[in-house]
Amino acid sequence: MVYEDFVPGEVVEHRPGRTITMTDNVWSSLLCLNQHPLHIDAVHAEQSRFGRIVVSSLVTFGIVNGMTVATISSKCVANLGWDKVRLTAPVFVGDTLHARTHVLAKRKSGKRPGEGIVTVRTHGLNQDGTTVIEFERTILVPRQEADG
Secondary structure: HHHHHOOOOOEEEEEEEEEOOHHHHHHHHHHHOOOOHHHHHHHHHOOOOOOOOOHHHHHHHHHHHHHHHHHHOOOOOOEEEEEEEEOOEEEEEEEOEEEEEEEEEEEOOOOOEEEEEEEEEEEOOOOOEEEEEEEEEEEEEEEOOOOO
């Protein structure tokens, strides 16, 4: 999407969903050096209040954010940042996640005449419709027409 395609108030559904596997969780946890036993040790996790492996929040964040690329940021010039990241429910191996993005605001860039700044809020939901993560993201996107 380019700047002109974003409409504040618009909601974008990201499909298909993605079922989280143990491989996703273990590889990503170890790749990020997150060796918390709740994410990689089944015996430890069974004794926790969750009673099973909990998917690392970085895995959840990466997958939900990744779901938005094709429909929100495939033409973006740069990610400017993520804000207000909230983990609102645990994610477990076998959960299927989907995402929904709300366009919050947009403005023309003051420094880059051919680009605009767009802010969105994304919710990641599990198969039951429970929000498991939410965050705001600001991206720099090209404009179709620069001010002349």
